[in-house]
Amino acid sequence: MSPAQQPCVLVVEDESAQREVLQYNLEAEGFRVVMAVNGDEALLFLREEKPDLVVLDWMLPNVSGIEICRRVKANPETRSIPIIMLSARSEESDRVRGLETGADDYVVKPYSVVELMARLRTQLRRTRPATMGERLVFDDIILDAAEHRVFRDGQPLKLGPTEFRLLSTLMEKPGRVWTRDQLLDRVWGRDIYVDTRTIDVHVGRLRKALMVNGGADPVRTVRGTGYSLG
CATH class of the missing domain: 3.40.50.2300 (Response regulator)
Known part of the structure; x- marks a missing residue:
């Protein structure tokens, strides 16, 4: 970890x-x-x-x-x-x-x-259920933190480690709007410098992975603030 x-x-x-x-x-x-x-x-x-x-x-x-x-x-x-x-x-x-x-x-x-x-x-x-190995569920998305696997509509998805951490953060509190700074702290850590635009790149990759089988985009962009799941 x-x-x-x-x-x-x-x-x-x-x-x-x-x-x-x-x-x-x-x-x-x-x-x-x-x-x-x-x-x-x-x-x-x-x-x-x-x-x-x-x-x-x-x-x-x-x-x-x-x-x-x-x-x-x-x-x-x-x-x-x-x-x-x-x-x-x-x-x-x-x-x-x-x-x-x-x-x-x-x-x-x-x-x-x-x-x-x-x-x-x-x-x-x-x-923080994902960090304790819990299984998270949102609509048809299942994240198994213990086995580090993600499924949507029963189909396994391929996510990189950063996208996995990003999704687990969003799934811990569906509906919560996370600012880019909050996501940077949670996903990358406070001690690592990452440009906030990097968040947008990885959110884009996460969206692409979640929609690979034609599913709707569950990630909501809140203009001027950040992102939310649902």
Whole structure:
């Protein structure tokens, strides 16, 4: 899996030992990991790059995990990012507060790393199913991420690796309009320079492949913005 395909997990944790354990296990699972040691660093990263998931400690210096969670979920640009909150607070009232603030899951310290990884994968199946090996379906198009195969109307299609990543991104959220910059980040990765016009070239190739057997073009161009599936 290329860096662009790897789900990005932002870990916000001020204890160095906890950060090392999380980073080791997340990278072993194939995730790209970014670390923040306090709330200010986390908020700065969230403004510059939107991770696929946030693992967030409740007790942080400066800005608390609860406040970070509140801000992330109040912002329309970041509210869909899953947050798994870590806390030594085990009372029911604390769990309820964390979840009501917007956390998608709440894990009490000390926790089982195996269980945490399972909970993390569950959240990512909901938001980035293709990266978790899920089968995606849109109308008569089937994308099998585990076997790296695409079918339309029961017929196998030949897609290059870039077109496959592009289609999987579009199929994860049909109807969503992706800007060219968002597609560049998701398909190629932030660390690789690619001219935005390259997107148009690969969308053209994807369209040609999808229409090879006479099917209708499912990719919609949104003038001045980007592309959408359906």
